[in-house]
Amino acid sequence: MPESFQVTPPTPWTGFLRQDGRKGIRNLILVIYTVECASFVAHAIAAGEEDTHVIGFSGCYDNAYAIRLMLALATHPNVGACLAVGLGCEYTQPARLAEVAAHSGRPSDWFYIQEQGGTRSGTACGKAKLAQLRKAIQASAVRTPMDWSDLVVGAECGGSDGTSGLAGNPVVGRFYDFLVDRGGSAVFEEVVEMIGLRDILLSRAATPAVAAELDLAYRKAESYCKAVRQYSVSPGNFAGGLTSIEEKSMGAFAKSGSRPIQGVLRVAQTVPHSGLWLLDSVPDDHFMQFGYTNPNDTEGIMDLISVGAQIVLFVTGRGSVIGSPVAPLIKVTGNSRTFERMNEDMDFNAGTVLSGERTLDEAAMDLMKMVGEVATGRPSKPEALGHREYFVMYKHQDTPGLAAGCHA
Amino acid sequence: MTAGTTDLPTRTRCFQVHAADNVATALDDLAPGPVHVLGVAAGQTLVATEPVALGHKIALRSLAENQPVIKFGVTIGLATAAIPAGAWVHLHNCRSQVDERSSHLDVKTGAALDTLYA
Numbered sequence: 001m002p003e004s005f006q007v008t009p010p011t012p013w014t015g016f017l018r019q020d021g022r023k024g025i026r027n028l029i030l031v032i033y034t035v036e037c038a039s040f041v042a043h044a045i046a047a048g049e050e051d052t053h054v055i056g057f058s059g060c061y062d063n064a065y066a067i068r069l070m071l072a073l074a075t076h077p078n079v080g081a082c083l084a085v086g087l088g089c090e091y092t093q094p095a096r097l098a099e100v101a102a103h104s105g106r107p108s109d110w111f112y113i114q115e116q117g118g119t120r121s122g123t124a125c126g127k128a129k130l131a132q133l134r135k136a137i138q139a140s141a142v143r144t145p146m147d148w149s150d151l152v153v154g155a156e157c158g159g160s161d162g163t164s165g166l167a168g169n170p171v172v173g174r175f176y177d178f179l180v181d182r183g184g185s186a187v188f189e190e191v192v193e194m195i196g197l198r199d200i201l202l203s204r205a206a207t208p209a210v211a212a213e214l215d216l217a218y219r220k221a222e223s224y225c226k227a228v229r230q231y232s233v234s235p236g237n238f239a240g241g242l243t244s245i246e247e248k249s250m251g252a253f254a255k256s257g258s259r260p261i262q263g264v265l266r267v268a269q270t271v272p273h274s275g276l277w278l279l280d281s282v283p284d285d286h287f288m289q290f291g292y293t294n295p296n297d298t299e300g301i302m303d304l305i306s307v308g309a310q311i312v313l314f315v316t317g318r319g320s321v322i323g324s325p326v327a328p329l330i331k332v333t334g335n336s337r338t339f340e341r342m343n344e345d346m347d348f349n350a351g352t353v354l355s356g357e358r359t360l361d362e363a364a365m366d367l368m369k370m371v372g373e374v375a376t377g378r379p380s381k382p383e384a385l386g387h388r389e390y391f392v393m394y395k396h397q398d399t400p401g402l403a404a405g406c407h408a
Numbered sequence: 409m410t411a412g413t414t415d416l417p418t419r420t421r422c423f424q425v426h427a428a429d430n431v432a433t434a435l436d437d438l439a440p441g442p443v444h445v446l447g448v449a450a451g452q453t454l455v456a457t458e459p460v461a462l463g464h465k466i467a468l469r470s471l472a473e474n475q476p477v478i479k480f481g482v483t484i485g486l487a488t489a490a491i492p493a494g495a496w497v498h499l500h501n502c503r504s505q506v507d508e509r510s511s512h513l514d515v516k517t518g519a520a521l522d523t524l525y526a
Binding site: 161162165195200225229231237239240242243245246247250251335337354 | 423425433434435446461462463464465477479480482483484485497498499502503504505506507508509510513514516517518519520
């Protein structure tokens with residue numbers, strides 16, 4: 001195992017202590033709609049409100065996975081208060097979402113649009129409730145010192161090209177080593193982008209039990225890809241020089257760094273203790289016919305936020321113009337050309353490692369400084385641009401409950 | 409990684425990750441002609457036989473049909489034709505061992521050719 005780079009990390013910062021003991025780097029209000037029919041009003045409520053983000057679920061029929069994901073975001077460390085907005089006919093219950101958020105100590109409220117009268121009256125009702133919630137979290141905010149050991153960082157890559165595996169992901173991987181060595185938590189995902197790397201993945205397990213967990217997750221991802229006849233590789237990846245999923249996998253896996261993997265997390269499961277973790281967002285075997293694992297980058301980023309990541313790193317060689325609600329997104333590219341062309345959206349250029357301007361360790365330490373600044377409150381570029389893309393889908397990771405639901 | 413490489417002429421740089429690799433990744437849009445290798449085999453040169461775009465792969469030595477294409481020290485695919493040293497290695501001469509669909513994509517854009525739009 002390589003020695004950690006010995007330099008002084010950025011000074012600790014001040015965060016927000018929640019009643020459940022979690023520590024956030026933002027103090028946000030989250031508006032959650034419970035069916036597509038309520039989405040317009042939910043966005044109208046949040047319009048012009050700097051501290052308010054929106055997520056929601058489009059389906060009328062409920063889904064255990066989607067509810068767990070929304071609850072994980074409602075009780076996320078960066079979220080101080082929650083407002084659930086329903087139409088009134090759907091299965092997903094806004095009152096129950098608000099109840100769980102309130103139980104975690106977060107001021108919360110909810111209403112049905114049908115009971116308020118419609119678009120304008122529903123929006124007015126929501127705006128009034130929002131003002132009350134803001135007053136409540138401003139009055140009760142508890143500031144707390146935070147350092148690297150309080151931080152959970154997620155990493156995902158998308159729009160990868162031939163530079164992602166050479167620079168973007170290795171720089172994130174080295175930063176992950178630094179973070180883990182300072183007691184922080186690092187989460188990576190995309191098991192479908194480890195196809196071909198079973199032995200390499202298993203060799204990173206912290207214990208034999210973890211190796212068995214990793215093997216299960218790997219085999220599930222492999223059979224999933226075979227079943228849907230789609231590997232996690234896109235036209236942009238090929239155009240960017242990646243020829244096969246095996247090649248993309250090796251590049252993607254580099255973002256995990258070199259520290260031992262502590263275990264496999266499921267979506268919406270809070271990180272149990274510090275260290276490096278693999279997030280499994282692949283649907284369980286029985287339900288594979290019902291949907292894709294990560295249909296787009298935004299969906300994967302939501303999964304990382306659901307395990308408690310206060311900041312997410314997004315590595316994109318080709319460039320991207322997405323952001324995220326709840327946790328700021330920091331966009332990293334290993335492609336200097338992309339960094340120059342899309343400078344208004346890209347936060348960090350890891351391509352300087354390839355040109356010889358910085359070593360891998362220097363670039364990773366610069367990335368760590370940037371993460372520290374964003375944790376301190378400086379908005380990342382997508383955050384400042386107002387990007388708040390989200391995606392909550394029907395998915396099933398419900399094998400433990402399967403027996404109870406199969407007696408028909 | 410290698411320092412002191414910023415003074416190399418542009419359009420001539422590629423990067424070899426692992427000593428066992430038989431391909432390197434273009435760091436510039438390579439024109440046919442001399443190419444400098446950075447990374448694990450820094451200091452070596454080869455001759456590009458055709459243009460290779462940034463992020464794409466160039467063969468470091470000649471490969472026979474069905475020979476493994478190696479990058480990061482692992483097999484990332486098999487050669488589907490003989491590949492001369494200095495040639496562009498991509499979908500037209502290399503295939504995944506697991507993903508059948510990627511052998512049916514447009515070699516320039518990566519767009520799927522097996523999807524109907526009618």
